[in-house]
Structures are given as structure tokens and as C-alpha cells.
Amino acid sequence: xxxxxxxxxxxxxxxxxxxxxxxxxxxxxxxxxxxxxxxxxxxxxxxxxxxxxxxxxxxxxxxxxxxxxxxxxxxxxxxxxxxxxxxxxxxxxxxxxxxxxxxxxxxxxxxxxxxxxxxxxxxxxxxxxxxxxxxxxxxxxxxxxxxxxxxxxxxxxxxxxxxxxxxxxxxxxxxxxxxxxxxxxxxxxxxxxxxxxxxxxxxxxxxxxxxxxxxxxxxxxxxxxxxxxxxxxxxxxxxxxxxxxxxxxxxxxxxxxxxxxxx
Amino acid sequence: xxxxxxxxxxxxxxxxxxxxxxxxxxxxxxxxxxxxxxxxxxxxxxxxxxxxxxxxxxxxxxxxxxxxxxxxxxxxxxxxxxxxxxxxxxxxxxxxxxxxxxxxxxxxxxxxxxxxxxxxxxxxxxxxxxxxxxxxxxxxxxxxxxxxxxxxxxxxxxxxxxxxxxxxxxxxxxxxxxxxxxxxxxxxxxxxxxxxxxxxxxxxxxxxxxxxxxxxxxxxxxxxxxxxxxxxxxxxxxxxxxxxxxxxxxxxxxxxxxxxxxx
Numbered sequence: 001x002x003x004x005x006x007x008x009x010x011x012x013x014x015x016x017x018x019x020x021x022x023x024x025x026x027x028x029x030x031x032x033x034x035x036x037x038x039x040x041x042x043x044x045x046x047x048x049x050x051x052x053x054x055x056x057x058x059x060x061x062x063x064x065x066x067x068x069x070x071x072x073x074x075x076x077x078x079x080x081x082x083x084x085x086x087x088x089x090x091x092x093x094x095x096x097x098x099x100x101x102x103x104x105x106x107x108x109x110x111x112x113x114x115x116x117x118x119x120x121x122x123x124x125x126x127x128x129x130x131x132x133x134x135x136x137x138x139x140x141x142x143x144x145x146x147x148x149x150x151x152x153x154x155x156x157x158x159x160x161x162x163x164x165x166x167x168x169x170x171x172x173x174x175x176x177x178x179x180x181x182x183x184x185x186x187x188x189x190x191x192x193x194x195x196x197x198x199x200x201x202x203x204x205x206x207x208x209x210x211x212x213x214x215x216x217x218x219x220x221x222x223x224x225x226x227x228x229x230x231x232x233x234x235x236x237x238x239x240x241x242x243x244x245x246x247x248x249x250x251x252x253x254x255x256x257x258x259x260x261x262x263x
Numbered sequence: 264x265x266x267x268x269x270x271x272x273x274x275x276x277x278x279x280x281x282x283x284x285x286x287x288x289x290x291x292x293x294x295x296x297x298x299x300x301x302x303x304x305x306x307x308x309x310x311x312x313x314x315x316x317x318x319x320x321x322x323x324x325x326x327x328x329x330x331x332x333x334x335x336x337x338x339x340x341x342x343x344x345x346x347x348x349x350x351x352x353x354x355x356x357x358x359x360x361x362x363x364x365x366x367x368x369x370x371x372x373x374x375x376x377x378x379x380x381x382x383x384x385x386x387x388x389x390x391x392x393x394x395x396x397x398x399x400x401x402x403x404x405x406x407x408x409x410x411x412x413x414x415x416x417x418x419x420x421x422x423x424x425x426x427x428x429x430x431x432x433x434x435x436x437x438x439x440x441x442x443x444x445x446x447x448x449x450x451x452x453x454x455x456x457x458x459x460x461x462x463x464x465x466x467x468x469x470x471x472x473x474x475x476x477x478x479x480x481x482x483x484x485x486x487x488x489x490x491x492x493x494x495x496x497x498x499x500x501x502x503x504x505x506x507x508x509x510x511x512x513x514x515x516x517x518x519x520x521x522x523x524x525x526x
Binding site: 197213220225230 | 459460464465466468472483487488489490491493
């Protein structure tokens, strides 16, 4: 059963390296826990895949598009060319020890290093020479993938909430108050207070607007609403995913703006 | 005629050093031009003084509060203790040349330098020693000030527009669409599109909210509205006071967020 482009699909998945069975990624907390790969920082919940968006490995997205079916568990092998690509031997480089020291890195075998903007893994060290593999760690691997479509989202309000939630995954989806004004053909989004002081918020809005027009279309305008009520006059400290220094920045800004007046 | 605290007063002023007549600051373009002190970057327009806010030199604010009268031109001398303070001889320091070189500064007599977070003026250089005056350049000076109250703002909508405009002085005041919803006792502020991508916007909102509650009070909530209409789907390049790299940041954010999904 094909699933058309621009569909909003929620999936659970588990990806392993086929050869070794090693867990690469999973949306299922239990799987991560059972294999001692649980990360407290991570949010375990179904992932939003917008068919055609190209955010997940190509082999997975293509399978969803061509064979996807709600509720059915699929187990597929994704070859390197539809995942992280083939290994490129020319990306394994011999580098001088001096280049590492210049970057304040002490190379050790197995260590992940960043040199000249590229990330690589130290494979061997002999005398003053360091062998570094700049291939993606999953290049050349076939990925053994299990996935299940939890739901295909049909409702525009729910789609928009998902677009917002995937930008702020720590904010529960129901905290985004989305409605459609049918007469104006307008989307109205009331944002939760916890994100008001996020320095990226304005960029996120622009990106979400772009996504709504691209994947949902049809509306004339999108309105964002932020409400400051008097009772909670001072921004609360319960900010989520907001940089720590925000309050400090606010104070600095205050000072800067004061000093730009005549005093 | 006294003007009560928290009044919103628009003034034109010209401030000079009494001793020398040197122009310190003016809101009047013609004055700046006549004395070859015109700065193309600067916005020449009446300044908002909120009585009691303490953003302008104290002597000026006190005079407005105690004697202010709309339309009348006042000429007053403001002594150092009500302007930039007396000169503090202990702020004139002898420093080693080495400290400058360590900060990549080549000291020259008359040059303004920043050392250890403090701004000073190089007064003399002898051998390896540099004499720096860290007093404010206007410390110890009596300021000869002429000012005129253009208007006292009574209308809350206009007050709020002024609070917004002074944060974004390049945005004409009428571009801020402010209204009061009497039934909800709520201020509704629709922001102009030019500032949507300003990275400081969220901080500015929080500061303006705080100012509205502090100087105007009486409302229960303040709502900000930003509208993205389809015709101008892509953020225009006509941003004002917005850092150049914003688009680039948007793209980086896009990339980062993509890579945090499974690919």
C-alpha cells in the first residue's frame, strides 16, 4: 500500500548494523534499556516522517512510501547506498602528528577527532603519523531495520502541532495551542510560555511557517500569538531547551539600550 | 509645573560641555549638521523620557520632573554630580606597556583603549609606562543643556508604541499595530514583519512587557501577534537591525535539526 508524498507518518523504529546486530538507534525506550543503550537525555517517542522530506535514511523513507501500512511491523535491510553510502577509501588519510597538536588534540586509537571541520576516527598511530578514517562510521554498513507505522496524521491541526513539537521535543504536544480560522483561512498558533525566551524561536517560527506552506499548503496566513499575563510577569525559570545565559543576555541588552540613550 | 513620575515625555535637547561649548549630544539634525557633527547612522528625533526611569542624566530628568512645561525651551546647567560624576583621580593609572601588547593594543596618546573591561583614554607614554585615564570623558564637566518638551503622551496605545519604537528606532512608530481589548483588559501588539528575524526580539518583548506593567500598569495581559502571509512566504531581506548571519543561522539550525533525526 503506497503512502503519498507529504503524508505525515509517525513511526517507531529500531535500526541495527546487520553484520554485528549492534543497535544504531531506536525510538523504543525498552529496546534501548534492554541493550544498555538507554540515554536519559533522549526522548523516546515515535518519529515524524514527512514522506518526501528526506530527513531519515533514504531506504527507510522509500519503504514507507512504497509499502507502508499502518500497524504492520516491517523488517527490512537497507543497503549502504540507501543509508550512509559506501566507504570511500580516499577518506582514510595519513596525517602528521603536528597537525593534531596544533589543534590541541592528543590522538589516541579509537578516538573521534575533528580536524579541519571533518570528523574522523583515529585508526592507528606510528611514530609521527596518524591514520584517520573520515568515513561516516556507518558508511558501507547494511542497516537491519524494523519499523511500524503508528499513525498517519490526517488532521491539519495535529500536523502543525507535530511540526512544532519536533522543534521543541521537550514540550508536550498539547502545550501548542493550534486552531484554524476558517473564515480567514488562517492558522493560529498560540505558543507555550516556556519557549518565549528561546533565542532560536524566531528562526523556528520562520522554518515552521515554511514547512506548513510546503507540506500542508492551502492556508493564506499563519499567526503566532504569545501572551504575557500579569500574574507571571517575570519570565519563569522553567525554560526548556533555552540557553542558560538568556536572563543574563536580557540584562546586558537592558544595559546596552540604556546607555544608547543620552546617558 | 511639576510632571508626575511615570509620565511619558518627548523632548528635544542639545547638550554641550559648558566650559568649551563642545556639542555632546543633540536630538536635532540641524544642530548636528551646523556643527559638522551629523552622523548618518543616528536617528534624529525627540527622545522618550519616562519620568523616574533614570535613563537620561539625572539633572535633566529632575528638571523635567520639577519644572517641566510643554513647549517652553529651558536652558539649564547640570553640574557633574547630576551628570557623569566628579573626576576620580584614582582612576588615572600608570600601566606597563607589556599589558597593552598582551591585549594586542598599541597605545597612542589620545587613543581610547579597553583594558580589563574598562574604557580609558591614553594620556601619556614614557618609556615602558602608559598613563591611562579611566574616568568617563564627561566626568567633572558641567553640561550646558537646552531642552524643550514636545509632548506629554497620555494615550496608552501611543505610550506602548513609543516603548516598542525606542527598541527598534529604525522602524517607524506607525508600523507597530497596538490596540486595547477592553473586555479582556488586554493589550494586543501586532509586530511588523521586518523584525521577525531579530535574534533579540524575544528579549525585547519580555523587556517591553515589564515596562508596560511598571510604567502603565492596569492591564491583565499583553499579547504579541506575528502574521506570516503566504504572499511573502520567504522572509524578506529588508530586515532592520538584524544580524547579517540570520539566514545562515536558519540554515544551520535546519541542518542540526535534520541530523538529530535518525539520519
